[in-house]
Amino acid sequence: MIRRIHWPEAPRNVVLRLTDREGGVSRGPYASFNLAAHVGDDPAAVAENRLRLARLLPAMPLWLEQVHGARIFDADHEPWGRRPPRADAALTSRPNLPLAVLTADCLPVAFAACDGTRGAVAHAGWRGLAGGVLEAVAARFPAQGFVAWIGPGIGQAHYEVGEEVRRAFLDQAPSLARFFVSGHDGAHWLADLAGIARAKLLAAGAAAVRLSALCTFRDEAFYSYRRAQGRTGRFALCLWRTAA
Numbered sequence: 277m278i279r280r281i282h283w284p285e286a287p288r289n290v291v292l293r294l295t296d297r298e299g300g301v302s303r304g305p306y307a308s309f310n311l312a313a314h315v316g317d318d319p320a321a322v323a324e325n326r327l328r329l330a331r332l333l334p335a336m337p338l339w340l341e342q343v344h345g346a347r348i349f350d351a352d353h354e355p356w357g358r359r360p361p362r363a364d365a366a367l368t369s370r371p372n373l374p375l376a377v378l379t380a381d382c383l384p385v386a387f388a389a390c391d392g393t394r395g396a397v398a399h400a401g402w403r404g405l406a407g408g409v410l411e412a413v414a415a416r417f418p419a420q421g422f423v424a425w426i427g428p429g430i431g432q433a434h435y436e437v438g439e440e441v442r443r444a445f446l447d448q449a450p451s452l453a454r455f456f457v458s459g460h461d462g463a464h465w466l467a468d469l470a471g472i473a474r475a476k477l478l479a480a481g482a483a484a485v486r487l488s489a490l491c492t493f494r495d496e497a498f499y500s501y502r503r504a505q506g507r508t509g510r511f512a513l514c515l516w517r518t519a520a
Contacts, residue, residue: 277309278332285423285484287392289518293333294384294427295511296497300325302509310499310509312378314341317509329512337376337514338366342399346409348416351375365398365413371519376512380499381435381492383473384427384513387413390483391421395517402437405472406444414480423484424477427513428498431491432457432468435502439465445472449479 277299281292300309301324306317311329313322330336338351341360349356349363352370366375367387375397377384382401389395396413398404414422436459445452452475455468470487477485492498499508 278329281425281488283386283388283423283425283486285486286386286388286425287390289392290388290395291516291518292386292425293514295329295514297499297509297511298497300328305504305507306509309511311376311512312510315509316507329514333374333514334372334516335374337374337512338368339376339378340364340366340399342378344399344401344403344407346404346407346412348396348409348412350416364400364404364409365396367394367396367413367416369394369517371517374514374516376514378510378512379427379429379492380504380508380510381430381501383429383469385410385413385473385477386425386427386513386515387417387422388424388515388517389417389422392517394422395515397513397515400469400473402441402444402467402469405469405476406441406448410473410476411480414477414482417481419481420483422482424482424486426470426473426477426485426487428488428490428492428495428511429469430493430500430502432466432471434491434493435467435469436460436464437467439463441465441467451475 351368387396
């Protein structure tokens, strides 16, 4: 199933869509609308799911090989072929080219220039957030000239991490400590990924940031890597801009 996203801060020519688990042909832990080719699902099922998605979009999305890094693929100036570009974000000013990221607890993040001339998507787990993927995308937009939307990700109540994760953020900005609370055993922390992402986007110059407030762990309409203990599919965030 593909969901229309209400994003009032974005220009009218920027379109955002989000898939969930329904409407595909995958089976077992991948049921049913898994769009990821790297998780162990039947390749024929993934191909069919991607075709079903493409029929609802202007074209087949530009898929990425995501590696939890901070590289941006510039679809306006870099070529791509049958092999997905190795990157965790994509950017374009071309009309009717859907950009996509796949997630299942990490955050899918959309960017739009306030004047509607450019759009981008990013995949942001804790490594990508700490590695600066959102700041790298924001740097491709004019200051105060873009808005962002943070999609479904694992909520703080379900995202327990070690001290090394907390330290990776506090070494960047001590003020990010407010997004960590003590975990259940006293030795770990519960991390608010969406809160960290929002803070980073605003610091990077976003004119507005909207959160979906959806938790992938709690809401079984979405895939969750932690809830499924690692064997699951991925849903997609797709963004494109129309010509006008």
